Amino acid sequence: MPKLITGVGCPYCGSSCDDIECLVSDDGKKILETRNACVIGNEIFHHVSSPDRPTKPRMRQADGSMKEVSYDEAVDFTAKALIKAKKPLIYGFGSTNCEGMSAVARVAERAGAVLDNCASICHGPSFLAIFDNGYPSCTLGEVKNRADVVVFWGCNPMHAHPRHTSRYSIFPRGFFTTKGQMQRTIISIDPRETDTAKLADYHFMLNQGHDYELFDAFRTVLRGHDIPAEVAGCKREMIIEAAEKMRNARFVMIFFGMGCTHTDGRNHNVDIAISLTRDLNTHTKSSIMAMRGHYNIAGPGQVWSWQFGFPYCIDLSKGTRAHMNPGETSSVDLAMRDEVDCFVNVGTDAGAHWPIAAIKHVKKHPFIAVDPNICMASEISDLHVPVRVVGVEEAGVVYRMDNVPIQFKKVIDGPEGVPSDEEFFDRVYTRMCELTQTEPMWIPAKGHAKASSTSEH
Amino acid sequence: MATITLKPFKTPELIIECNNITPDAFAGKTPAEIAELEIFEGKVREKLGDFFSVTGSSGNTAAETDILIDGDCSRVKYLGSKMTVGTITVNGNADMYVGGWMKGGKIHVKGNVDSFCGIAMEGGEIEVDGNAGNYVGCAYRGDWRGMRGGTIHIHGSAGNDIGTFMLGGTIIIDKNAFIHVSTHAEGGTVVIKGDVEGRVGGQMVKGDIYVFGNVQYMLPGFKEIDRVQKEIAGESATFRHYIGDLGERHPKSKGKEIYANLYVKASA
Numbered sequence: 001m002p003k004l005i006t007g008v009g010c011p012y013c014g015s016s017c018d019d020i021e022c023l024v025s026d027d028g029k030k031i032l033e034t035r036n037a038c039v040i041g042n043e044i045f046h047h048v049s050s051p052d053r054p055t056k057p058r059m060r061q062a063d064g065s066m067k068e069v070s071y072d073e074a075v076d077f078t079a080k081a082l083i084k085a086k087k088p089l090i091y092g093f094g095s096t097n098c099e100g101m102s103a104v105a106r107v108a109e110r111a112g113a114v115l116d117n118c119a120s121i122c123h124g125p126s127f128l129a130i131f132d133n134g135y136p137s138c139t140l141g142e143v144k145n146r147a148d149v150v151v152f153w154g155c156n157p158m159h160a161h162p163r164h165t166s167r168y169s170i171f172p173r174g175f176f177t178t179k180g181q182m183q184r185t186i187i188s189i190d191p192r193e194t195d196t197a198k199l200a201d202y203h204f205m206l207n208q209g210h211d212y213e214l215f216d217a218f219r220t221v222l223r224g225h226d227i228p229a230e231v232a233g234c235k236r237e238m239i240i241e242a243a244e245k246m247r248n249a250r251f252v253m254i255f256f257g258m259g260c261t262h263t264d265g266r267n268h269n270v271d272i273a274i275s276l277t278r279d280l281n282t283h284t285k286s287s288i289m290a291m292r293g294h295y296n297i298a299g300p301g302q303v304w305s306w307q308f309g310f311p312y313c314i315d316l317s318k319g320t321r322a323h324m325n326p327g328e329t330s331s332v333d334l335a336m337r338d339e340v341d342c343f344v345n346v347g348t349d350a351g352a353h354w355p356i357a358a359i360k361h362v363k364k365h366p367f368i369a370v371d372p373n374i375c376m377a378s379e380i381s382d383l384h385v386p387v388r389v390v391g392v393e394e395a396g397v398v399y400r401m402d403n404v405p406i407q408f409k410k411v412i413d414g415p416e417g418v419p420s421d422e423e424f425f426d427r428v429y430t431r432m433c434e435l436t437q438t439e440p441m442w443i444p445a446k447g448h449a450k451a452s453s454t455s456e457h
Numbered sequence: 458m459a460t461i462t463l464k465p466f467k468t469p470e471l472i473i474e475c476n477n478i479t480p481d482a483f484a485g486k487t488p489a490e491i492a493e494l495e496i497f498e499g500k501v502r503e504k505l506g507d508f509f510s511v512t513g514s515s516g517n518t519a520a521e522t523d524i525l526i527d528g529d530c531s532r533v534k535y536l537g538s539k540m541t542v543g544t545i546t547v548n549g550n551a552d553m554y555v556g557g558w559m560k561g562g563k564i565h566v567k568g569n570v571d572s573f574c575g576i577a578m579e580g581g582e583i584e585v586d587g588n589a590g591n592y593v594g595c596a597y598r599g600d601w602r603g604m605r606g607g608t609i610h611i612h613g614s615a616g617n618d619i620g621t622f623m624l625g626g627t628i629i630i631d632k633n634a635f636i637h638v639s640t641h642a643e644g645g646t647v648v649i650k651g652d653v654e655g656r657v658g659g660q661m662v663k664g665d666i667y668v669f670g671n672v673q674y675m676l677p678g679f680k681e682i683d684r685v686q687k688e689i690a691g692e693s694a695t696f697r698h699y700i701g702d703l704g705e706r707h708p709k710s711k712g713k714e715i716y717a718n719l720y721v722k723a724s725a
Contacts, residue, residue: 086501087471087498132622212656213656217678231677265636279704325573327592
């Protein structure tokens with residue numbers, strides 16, 4: 001009899017849906033059917049059983065071809081490359097669990113590496129704005145239950161976060177929002193008429209790259225001052241009307257995406273959005289949230305902030321002193337300025353997401369890709385290490401876009417002999433300690449917490 | 458005054474971090490001792506003498522020490538950072554953090570500088586004959602206390618984020634700037650003699666900005682109130698006087714709200 005597993009977490013977008021149901025074959029090796037997942041999430045669950053999935057590390061040979069090698073050889077190659085490099089860069093972590101991130105951080109500290117995650121080319125500017133201006137945020141449950149004006153600024157959840165609108169932001173009926181969509185005013189701010197914009201009551205089709213001016217206009221209107229007849233291509237009357245809607249709302253929720261963080265001004269667009277949220281709180285209740293892309297891209301921010309004090313772009317090359325300054329220690333800048341001499345890509349595809357010029361720079365040095373699947377990074381790498389798929393073959397903690405931790409389940413067994421990210425990097429760490437003749441330091445998170453609590457009381 | 462001359466003879470494979478190239482670190486040391494000072498290339502500790510030949514002599518105190526770097530420092534970070542007194546002259550380009558957290562003295566770079574020039578500066582003087590990258594005189598990430606004093610004079614153009622969170626001091630850009638001038642500033646003066654694309658004075662609370670050229674996109678939070686004749690950075694002109702950012706909080710003095718001032722040169 002196939003077994004139905006409920007309460008499964010979906011390893012796709014930042015909504016991290018935890019209501020997926022999977023029908024698993026008798027032998028526990030194949031997923032026959034998924035329920036509740038969006039079309040992309042569904043594909044991830046079925047893709048793990050793909051017959052062309054790699055199950056052995058592959059290393060680039062002198063003639064340019066890839067040859068299968070053992071995991072021991074892969075561990076040895078990675079450890080030696082990290083020790084030899086003057087400044088290695090370890091980047092990725094969009095799609096792995098917090099346990100894996102913690103294991104990689106241990107390796108990075110020993111290697112004197114720069115540790116960065118996909119936020120660097122995604123919501124990194126949001127972190128900078130949060131450092132500068134705070135983060136008056138809430139959980140997605142509060143959005144569902146309270147928000148009656150929802151602003152989507154530079155984001156398109158209908159495509160990027162397919163179930164976000166139905167679970168949290170537009171359609172669901174909540175405790176104070178019993179009429180669902182009927183009760184909500186949707187404002188979309190996007191230069192294109194996206195599918196989210198089509199659902200909106202107000203669509204500001206602003207001139208591309210002029211978000212900051214439009215935010216400033218909203219703030220100026222809310223403080224009772226006049227604005228020019230047209231701001232960033234939007235009419236004054238429409239801005240005033242939407243500002244009134246926000247002022248008279250019971251709970252305003254602002255979601256922002258790449259349209260804010262990766263157009264001119266970057267962190268300043270998010271910074272002024274946070275200022276707008278603060279202003280709105282003098283009139284009503286308001287909150288703001290980053291539309292994080294991957295199911296656990298909020299994870300490295302949590303894990304590494306706890307370990308090193310910084311969420312991303314962490315330069316550990318000086319040993320005990322962590323240094324962070326995006327623009328200098330961010331992956332693409334490091335690559336473009338030839339500041340790194342070894343590249344490890346974990347659970348993301350730098351080959352597909354980075355500028356080609358930046359990839360060409362890191363390609364001059366050892367390039368290691370740790371990823372369950374064949375991707376662009378794995379195909380140009382010197383070593384590709386396949387690992388188990390988190391959320392399907394590997395359990396673990398993930399952080400949803402609202403920084404709520406969720407324990408993801410294992411649904412089926414992974415391919416035989418294939419380690420998880422955590423297991424692979426723990427082996428790399430052990431090998432690095434062997435090669436440098438140093439003592440490994442294992443501090444299990446729970447043991448550490450237990451030790452400190454007993455010493456305090 | 459005594460001069461120490463550093464001549465770069467080797468280009469680093471990566472980029473070297475030289476927090477030690479300051480009059481404060483060099484004072485009272487012989488050239489041989491200076492060549493032993495520690496610098497970093499990634500995680501590798503190296504010596505200043507591995508990359509620079511050191512000649513001349515240093516003064517007994519930092520105030521009596523001049524440093525001349527006779528060559529290109531395009532791959533050298535932190536030149537003159539945290540220096541308090543003395544001078545540094547660079548006959549070439551310099552990389553990031555020139556004069557970062559600087560408290561006094563003078564730095565003259567005859568080429569271009571990269572980003573974060575004069576970050577969180579407290580005093581002293583930086584002069585750059587060429588162009589500057591982004592973040593001239595800005596605050597460190599997350600710090601609400603940016604540049605507090607001193608002068609930065611860029612004879613060429615600068616990028617974005619000039620004087621973010623600025624509290625005091627003066628920044629003069631002789632040519633153009635991109636976006637974000639004096640964002641979040643609560644004091645200080647920025648003078649741009651060329652054009653700026655936009656976002657001049659966003660979220661600005663107090664302080665002054667002078668633009669001699671054109672502001673392509675004006676922020677809606679700035680309102681023109683009058684025209685004034687002013688003399689600044691050696692030039693006198695008639696300016697259109699704006700106040701703002703009207704969308705931001707502003708302190709009150711004697712019952713009146715204090716705004717930031719933006720002066721844009723009136724076309725003749």
